[in-house]
Amino acid sequence: MAEVTKRRTGEFLRKLFEILIQAPDGLPAQDAIAELSNRVTLTDYEAGSYESGGRRFDKIVRFATIDCVKAGWLLKHKGNWSVTEEGIAALKRMPDPEDFYRTAVKLYYKWKQAQQGAISESTDSAPDVENAPEKETSITFEHAEEQAWNEIEKYLLAMNPFDFQDLVADLLKAMSYHVSWVSPPGKDGGVDILAYTDPLGTRPPRIKVQVKRVSQKITSDTLRAFISLIGNEDVGLFVSTGGFTKDAEDLARVQETRKITLIDMNKLIDLWIEFYGKLDDGARRRLPLTPIYFLTPQT
Known part of the structure; x- marks a missing residue:
């Protein structure tokens, strides 16, 4: 791609990494690319579109990130991008954009050679959007996965809170738990669902569930209030679409007498x-x- 040099691609990648490092939990791919486009000045070529559809800039970035994933610098999970510790170290170690990108490409080809059991003569090529069918397949897969997860998440976040509560109860039943009570509208005392491992509820543990259909993370204070309701023979499940803060996750992990399981949107x-x-x-x-x-993409 003569219009986009290795140095230019490296500049995009380094700026992308800087954006993602500021988001410890990562960012949805679309949000990360949108933020990147706001922080760089695109040429007419980069801002243009392919005949098949899609902005060139977006594809240039997506193709280059495939190299970074195989280099071990970037993680992609259900449409979310985040930088690894190796990626942070590489960013510090290689301030030159061209060197940064060339190294990612070399590591990609090293991975590809290991997969194919062959040695490629080219270990330093720039991303060629028109002539990289294996990467095109990978990007098509990424787009589909991102769209699917985004639609599911939006659907759940728009659901009536009590319908969402019933959804969690339905899931427990499908997992062979016996749901004895689901909180009706109104005050619930901090417990939304009660379930047992046997039909009569005569054998421990009793499972107490709190359900939160929210967009913000659950804090340790909120979790601590729920933990206070969990007896020694209970198991506490806290389901939150917004996830949990690191302090809340740490609090759940260090519990010794009370069993607490946290379920975020992805796990649900x-x-x-x-x-x-x-x-x-x-x-x-x-x-x-x-x-x-x-x-399945082979890149």
Whole structure:
């Protein structure tokens, strides 16, 4: 790609890494690319679009990040991008943008050679959008995964809180727990669902569940209030679409007499997919999903 040099691509990557480092939990890919485009001045070529659709800048960045993932510098998980410790170290070690990008490309080809059991003559090529079918496949897969997860998350966040509470109860039933009580509208005393491991509820543990359909992270103070309701023979499940602060996660981890499990949005969706076949028809209508299969990218 003559219009985009290795140095220019390296400048994009370094700026992207700087943006992601400021977000310890990472950023959705679309948000990261949008923020990057706001911090750089695009040429007419970079701001233009391909005949097949899509802005050139977006594809240039996405192609280059594939090298960074295989270099071990960048993580992509369900549409979320974050920088690894190795990536932070590489950013500090290689201040020159061209050197930074060339090294990522070399590490990508080193990974590819190991996968193919062959040695490639080229270990220093720039990302060629028109002539890199394996990376094009990977980006198509990324787009589909990002869109799917974004739509599911938006759907859950827009759900009525009591419908969301019922969704969690349905999931517990599909996991073979016996739900004995789901809080009706009104004050619940800090517990939204009660469940047991046997139909009569005669055997411990009793499972107490608090459900929060929120966008912000649950703090340690909120979690501590829930923990105070958990007895020695109870298990506490805290489900939060907004996730949990690091302090809250640490608090749950250091509990010795009380068993506390935290379930964020990603874990909830993973469990829903895992036990989808065991949900009844009414439960599936709360969050209907259809599997779509892609050829697994080899990049």
